[in-house]
Amino acid sequence: MQKQETLTKNQKIILDLIEKSDQPLKAYSILFDVKKKGINAPLQVYRALNKLVKIGKIHKIESRNAFIACKNSKCQIANATIFSICESCEDVTEIHDNKLSEHLRDFKDNKGMKYNKYNLEFFGLCKKCV
Amino acid sequence: MQKQETLTKNQKIILDLIEKSDQPLKAYSILFDVKKKGINAPLQVYRALNKLVKIGKIHKIESRNAFIACKNSKCQIANATIFSICESCEDVTEIHDNKLSEHLRDFKDNKGMKYNKYNLEFFGLCKKCV
DNA sequence: TAACACTGTGTAATAATATAACATAATTAA
């Protein structure tokens, strides 16, 4: 819980912005938005993003190269993320489904690999776009 | 089954290369390797990659921006991919696990979204790297 | 056969995403 309190200025600015959006934001769109707050370079954005991902405050939507705030207290601990993505309107929602999460957490492959993280992205059409 | 026969020259060259590798290849490394075969520009590579992804001959490892040949006849039909990725040596393996696949295929969220595809990436340490 | 749609090609330019390298400052731990 401590890491949450110790965010730096840049990290806070960028987390605030991402939390205000219910949809994923891209790094360079974040950069554009925070220029007025004194963040001038891509690297400043990426450094904050990487930190925020690391501590579980945001997630990267890998297939979209975009970042969304975490809405699910559990996945911060489990390093487990599940998203649904509408391929028409690009709406992204974080899913929490205990049964599915457990199934994934308990998954063992036949190679003896030790997992500490997973990311699942479902694609389809949302209700509006069907 | 027909689309498999009708690959074009560029598509064949690039699929051959990817199939010869048991690990994911990146687009610009592919470009480098196929220059001697007359493929000169990134776009030629990306066009072939996109087509090969579309017909299920290869998959994109989203978290790595890399492409690997499909080893699993079923996922071509199901648009369903599961990979394990070692975060130390970057070894990537396509997983086929019927129970897990069924569970994912049958998953219904509470928003009435209609899924036609999913991608799951497990991260951890392989046996060698533990 | 001609018109058309569709898919692919080749090339050049450029956009979008992300990191390296360096000097410095702030924070924490011993």
Added chain:
DNA sequence: TTAATTATGTTATATTATTACACAGTGTTA
């Protein structure tokens, strides 16, 4: 209070991917 760690600011550059345009092949269909 030294040392280690983490973050900053800046410039430059690397990596990944697409736009735009002119044209060629293939298959339909009128």
